[in-house]
Amino acid sequence: MNRRDFLKTAIASAGTVALPTAQARDPKQMPEKAVGMLYDSTLCIGCKACVAACKSANNMPPANDAPDLKKWNNANTWDTPLDISGYTLNVIKVYKEHDNASNKDQDYAFMKRHCLHCVDPSCVSVCPVSAMRKDTTTGVVTYNPDACIGCRYCVLGCPFSVPQFQYDTPFPRIQKCQFCEHLQKQGKLPACVDVCPTGASLFGDAKQLLEEAKRRLAKKSGETYVFPRGKLGSEERPPHEAQVPQYQQHVYGEKEAGGTQVIYLSGVPFQKLGLPTNLPDYSYAVVTESIQHTLYKGMIAPLALLGGLVYFAKRNADKHDEEDKS
């Protein structure tokens, strides 16, 4: 290999940077037995029972977030979360078009914010130490503090800005909803679903939930529909009959960022609920991993480059030794 050949190889391997699809990493598919949640904003009455239940089920402290309530709440006895944070995994927020909003799902609407448990999660892809993992059976995205180094790449990488880091403690961790994995293992429902009085948060098989969401969208507004509660397909809890509202004709999470196991229905545009509506139908993990796989597949290109570099470094060093001797 002479220098020209080497340079050609070097340029060719550098050139592969420009061809990121050369080793495209396929989008990940949802596991067969993936569990999920359907949050129907139109059913939510904003009672926040799920926020309280989530706190106690996950041993989370009250969050003293609301500035105008702080002076009333010195002892931090009230939980006043404004959004998810390092101390709140789940929160109900309200969208209001204006101060006197009074028409539900038109000029105001509720929104439940927590992890969407992506089919192809960015947080799992970016994490250097496998602290974020996706369960291969249930598809639940979990966090392992023993692995985590606190780099916050998951915070940056999540398209839904879900993982929350604790900036106010010397021994922080990431906090995110893990779908009450500990309760699910005991055959129980996630705490937020368990206490939801209207079935706005509905648990179940992720694929069946998508069908349920589409069934609702197929109904005309004003028709009566039997809304299940608790777990979809389970007879344990009585359903309730109600009129079908005016839905946005879109299931949020069916395709967004490669699909999510938590999906949303809403009466107002999803953007107003704070959900990003400019997401591609693939995960950003596909982009970065395709680039990495193209450049580093089997470490062949780097090793070839190293071989060439070491060869010339050695040859030039030998040449200089000879010059010094002569």
Add this chain to the structure above:
Amino acid sequence: MSAHADHAAPVGGRILTVPFLILGMFALIAAYFLILRFIFGLEAAANINNGYPWGIWVTMDVVVGTAFGCGGFVMAFLVYILNKGKYHPLIRPAVMAGLFGYTLGGMAVFFDLGRYWQMYNVFLPWYMHFNSVMLEVALCVATYVVVLWIEFTPVFLEKIGFNNLKQKLEKVLFFFIGLGVLLPVMHQSSLGTMMLGAGYKLHPLWNTVLLPLLFLSSAIIMGYSIVIFESIFAAAGLKRPQETHILAPLSNILWWLLLFFLAVRIVDLLWRGVLPNLDWQGFWFLVELALFVIPLAFLSKNHQTARVLFLSGFCLLLAGTLYRINVYLIGFTAGTSGWNYFPSVPEILVTIGVFSFEIMLYLIFVKKLPVLASPQH
């Protein structure tokens, strides 16, 4: 580090000068705020939040700091791989700049990491996640810091007179030189790939799959720029003759690299049909572009004076720095949440302290160790 090493000599002179003490003061201020950070958490010193989890400590100390350290590998490539011996006098200071840039970058990672006490997890095979761009960056940077210290060891050995050991080390140094070129190529490009993970949160002006290529080529540009800048600044500051005769041909290489970078950058934008708007991001994009284009005009002349070289080098260091700040901070938005970020005063003081500490180390090393080419030669 091998051939012609005998030409380098310590500059000598007092260590405790007034500039040195001022730098020391900044380093102490940084240390104070870092103590607060370790007692009370990151919030005590930095304004980073869950919308902007990476602030200037990541951007300046690590991403920009290591790019400043790229002088070492780009000069090693020129001198040891392409065998351009005439640049040899520039190699020791360049490798040393790399040594400091990367060692302090690693240090900054330590105090920026939330769970720093588990930092070693990146080296534990059962935790490693090979699809993560950051794992690759972490392993490459960690290895490269070790390689840089090995590359620099002959200087220490020369100083303490262990010439036998030095010769033995130099026999195997070619391997580390090769590795020392490969590793920065890998992680400097990956620092670009890393921000593709942010997806739509990164502004279209910077959001391109060519980020790895643009980060690598701008790191190389910054590498040659720091060599030129450092040489002229050191010659003026330490009252030594200028090395313009070797810096001028170096600036030629720089000109071609710059042309390549700008061509890729502009063709990519046109290809994707992205033009700057009249907003905050658009403004900084134009400043960035100007900082790259102005030196291109400067360096196209045939006869370069030390002044032109110095200004071009300085301009390009600013350009590369702003490009990185644009990708990591200005072009980054917090998604749909309403977060804002501007660095706090303590946060800025820590970054100033880190760079001050770097310059202090530089002054100690060039005065006490055979790093700079001796002027009488």
